[in-house]
Amino acid sequence: MYIIIVGGGNIGYFLAKQLCAARHEVLLLEKDRARYRILAEELGEVVMQGDGCQADQQLEAGFGRADSVVAATGSDDDNLVVCQMAKMEFNVPRTISRVNDPRNEKLFHKLGIDATVSSTKIIYNLIEQEVGGGEMIPLAALNRGNIEIVEIEIGTKSPVLNKEIRELNLPEEALIISIIRDDHAVLPSGETMLMLHDSVIALVNADREPELRNVFA
Amino acid sequence: MNIVILGCGRVGSTFARLMYHDSHTVTVVDIQSESFRRLGIRFKGNRIIGNGIDEDVLKRAGVENADVFFAATQGDNRNIMAAQIAQHIFKVPKVIARIYDPIRADRYRQLGIITLCTTTIASGLLRDYVTTNEWGLAKDYSQEYLEQNV
Numbered sequence: 001m002y003i004i005i006v007g008g009g010n011i012g013y014f015l016a017k018q019l020c021a022a023r024h025e026v027l028l029l030e031k032d033r034a035r036y037r038i039l040a041e042e043l044g045e046v047v048m049q050g051d052g053c054q055a056d057q058q059l060e061a062g063f064g065r066a067d068s069v070v071a072a073t074g075s076d077d078d079n080l081v082v083c084q085m086a087k088m089e090f091n092v093p094r095t096i097s098r099v100n101d102p103r104n105e106k107l108f109h110k111l112g113i114d115a116t117v118s119s120t121k122i123i124y125n126l127i128e129q130e131v132g133g134g135e136m137i138p139l140a141a142l143n144r145g146n147i148e149i150v151e152i153e154i155g156t157k158s159p160v161l162n163k164e165i166r167e168l169n170l171p172e173e174a175l176i177i178s179i180i181r182d183d184h185a186v187l188p189s190g191e192t193m194l195m196l197h198d199s200v201i202a203l204v205n206a207d208r209e210p211e212l213r214n215v216f217a
Numbered sequence: 218m219n220i221v222i223l224g225c226g227r228v229g230s231t232f233a234r235l236m237y238h239d240s241h242t243v244t245v246v247d248i249q250s251e252s253f254r255r256l257g258i259r260f261k262g263n264r265i266i267g268n269g270i271d272e273d274v275l276k277r278a279g280v281e282n283a284d285v286f287f288a289a290t291q292g293d294n295r296n297i298m299a300a301q302i303a304q305h306i307f308k309v310p311k312v313i314a315r316i317y318d319p320i321r322a323d324r325y326r327q328l329g330i331i332t333l334c335t336t337t338i339a340s341g342l343l344r345d346y347v348t349t350n351e352w353g354l355a356k357d358y359s360q361e362y363l364e365q366n367v
Contacts, residue, residue, distance in 0.1 A: 053293070053294060053318075053321070054318065055320045055324075056320075075294070077270055077292065077295045077298040080294065080297070080298050080301075081298070085321070085324065088324050088328075101271070103272065107301075107302065107305075110305060
């Protein structure tokens, strides 16, 4: 396959290297001359200096026979125009755009881009998975660190989501003292149900912290 | 008319003053507050600081009720993207984008955006003046450019 990548930042550079290693025909287009020279030193003739939005330079880069065009610059407007011009001028079968502002994904699909990749959203999802798994944030230590106040956020994947507090198998020496919901502190009872995005504030003996963590993870 | 102008450079600010002077409701969006100085003290229209390719910023500028949207930032691609947001998301009836690159101006004109290619207009006017000693009409010289160059 002939794949053209526009934008030789970190993403474009690593993508070009990996696609070359996978034995695709690759062209990396970089506008900035100084950056182009650095890239060319390592990647050789895979790199070309030029503006991926301009039709004459797209022609020179061989957009006419490209199977895919990947727009990987840090500007969503540039990525959009690279892909749209590739479609309009050269009818490139597959245009893929990096999207820096995740809100633009829907817009880009509407405007004819075949696929979008939002690194912001991917990283956010990965972090949410970590945090949503019941990560405990220590807020304060009492009694010289023997007792801790911790905060646990209830994520989409939390096993205690939509459960009442009395259903939880809390360890001894652990006490849920408050729940922060929509910026309001709730004083919970046994019937209080844990909802998405609740922050549970608990007092726990430091030795029992791992057990408490297990209840929410 | 309700007019939203993106980019308070020389063209954006001058157009804003003209339209404001003619009693239209004018809102100008620019990413830098200093740019609004170009509007002068007599301009009493709205000024919005923000990124013109952000839907929320455009909404704050009242693009939902705009009759005209004009994108005149320094970046062709920024103008193209903002114009398409105004056209497809907010359904503004008259969407105009200033585009320096004659090819892009032609292609996006075919997609329904009114494109103003100051490159071909200025050079065409100049050519007519130099060769005939008369200023031509400010028609769009884009077609001529395309015939000669593509």
